[in-house]
Amino acid sequence: MRKVGANDILVIGAGVIGAAIARELSARGASVSILDARTPGSGATQASGGMLAPYTEAGEGGPLLELGARSLGLFDRFIGQLQQDAGIPVGYERTGTLHVAREDASLAHFAETAGELGQLGIEAQLLDTAAARAAEPNLAPDIFGGLLITTQGIVAAPSLTRALVMAAQRAGATLLEPARVQRIRAEGDGVRVDTTQGSIAAGTVVLAAGAWAGQVTVEGADAAPPVKPVRGQLLHLGWTAQQLARITWDERCYLVPWRDGTLLVGATVEDAGFDERNTVGGVRQLFEAVCDLLPLAWNATLLSARVGLRPGSPDPLPIIGWSSAVPRLMYATGHYRNGVLLAPLTAQVVADAVLDGTADPALALTSPARFGRL
Ligand SMILES: Cc1cc2nc3c(=O)[nH]c(=O)nc-3n(C[C@H](O)[C@H](O)[C@H](O)COP(=O)(O)OP(=O)(O)OC[C@H]3O[C@@H](n4cnc5c(N)ncnc54)[C@H](O)[C@@H]3O)c2cc1C
Structure with a gap:
């Protein structure tokens, strides 16, 4: 195994979170190594719908909305700079989102949400039947209204992660075998990391191992980080009919349209331990949901069925911050459900803490210490 310098930063995990952190640290001049058990991006990230939708995901407001809205605000610049640094394109678009109502109760809830978002200065439009149909003419005939949020968007998570790793490497980072x-344990002023291929000493270690973070033993910690795998299955369809204009959501599924004529259909939410396989039941649930919302989907082709393990936390806020056990x-x-959305903000606050010793206010919300001495 290649030697990592005693003062170097070792990032464990090259999903979208580890890759974004490695890229940010190396762009700021740090000496960085990246270590993953598999090919970068092949954990939860490759299965992601890539939606940037804080106003949907954190509908009830609170800290998750605060973090998500902040991160969404970084995206235009983040992607623009990344494409330059990596030299490859990253699919990214602020398509907006349409949530469709198929019963009275949803429309009443949308009206409340539109009011709350309006108070925050977020553009949200309540649509009647005619307006919802005009917005997306191919939807099922029983749609009778919707909520349009114009600022939300999509990013292609696999190409984003590839670009982040490439940009990190171009800035000098090394991808280890x-x-x-x-x-992981403290050693002198730094950290020692034992792996299946030998042991590595580094100055600082960032543990970005997604759903598997709790499987790594951190010496001196009272407990493992309480991260639980939450399986999600998603379909990738080839679409020949007129493409949707924006992300479209009903109670049973969401649809993410890409300009290349493909459509992502997500996603199941399952407690299946560390089993990363698609199931007949999961795929069937998504087929039924998409055909019910968008009848033309019966004619689509199945390009792939994807599956990933979301790193669930109990709050469900992310766990970002210094360990109490290993300094x-x-x-x-x-x-x-929001790792892609939160990647730019996570990278920024981690780099600030590691390189400048500053504590962004976000870290007060995400501190590992809320779960004990980790
Ligand atoms: C179906 C689905 C749809 C989703 N849709 C969205 C969405 O629309 N928008 C959004 O923002 N988020 C979405 N998410 C969530 C998002 O994908 C995750 O939050 C994000 O990918 C987590 O990134 P990560 O880097 O933490 O984890 P991962 O991508 O899982 O990466 C972790 C990496 O760590 C490596 N690793 C693990 N253990 C070790 C170890 N011991 N040693 C070395 N390496 C290790 C793994 O091999 C892996 O590459 C979705 C997830 C799923 C499954």
């Missing part, structure tokens, strides 16, 4: 990290260990995990 694949190895699984088993144990130069930083956690960045537990992003659950």
Whole structure:
């Protein structure tokens, strides 16, 4: 295994979170190594719908909305700079989102949400039947209204992660040979990391191992970070009919349209341990939901069925911050349904803490210490 310099920063995990952190640290001049047990991006990230939708995901407001809205605000610049640094395109668009109502209760709830978002200065429009049909003419005939939120968007999570790793490498970061990290402990002023391929000493370690973060033993910690895998299955369809104009949601599924004529259909939410396989039941649930919302989907082709393990945290806020047990260990995990959305903000606050010793206010919300001595 390649030697990592004693003062270097080792990022464990090259999903969207680890890749964004590695890129931010190396762009700011740090010496960074990236270690993953598998090919970068092949954890939860490759299955992601890539929706940037804080006003939907954190409908009830609170800290998750605060973090999500902040991160969404970073995206235009983040993607623009990344495409330059990596030299490859990243699919990204602020399509807006349409939530469709198929019963009275949903429309009443949408009216409340539109009012609340309006008070926050977020543009949200309540649509009647005619307006909802005009917005997306191919939807099922029983749609009788909707909520349009114009600022939300999509990013292609696999190409985003590829670009982040490439930009980090161009800025000098090293992608180490694949190895699984088993144990992390303090050693002198730094950190020692035991892996399946040998042991590494580093100055600082960032643990961004997604749903598997709790499987790594951190010496001196009272408990593992309480990250739980939450399986999500998603379909990738080839679409020849007129493409949807924006992300479209009903109670049973969401649809993410891409300009290349493909459509993502997500997603199941399942407690299946660490089992990363698609199931007949999961795929069937999504087929039925998409055909019910968008009848033309019967003619679509199935390009792939994807599956990933979301890193669920109990709050469900992410777990980002310094370890109490190993002083130069930083956690960045537990992003659950919003890891892609929260990647730019996570990278920024981690780099500020690691390189400048500053504590962004976001860290007060995400501190690992809320779960004990981790
Ligand atoms: C179906 C589905 C749809 C989703 N849709 C959205 C969405 O629309 N918008 C959104 O923002 N988010 C979405 N998410 C959530 C998002 O994908 C995750 O929050 C995000 O990918 C988490 O990124 P991560 O880097 O923390 O984890 P991962 O992508 O899982 O990466 C973790 C990496 O760590 C590596 N690793 C683990 N353990 C070790 C170890 N011991 N040693 C070395 N390496 C290790 C793994 O191999 C993996 O590559 C979705 C998730 C799923 C499953």
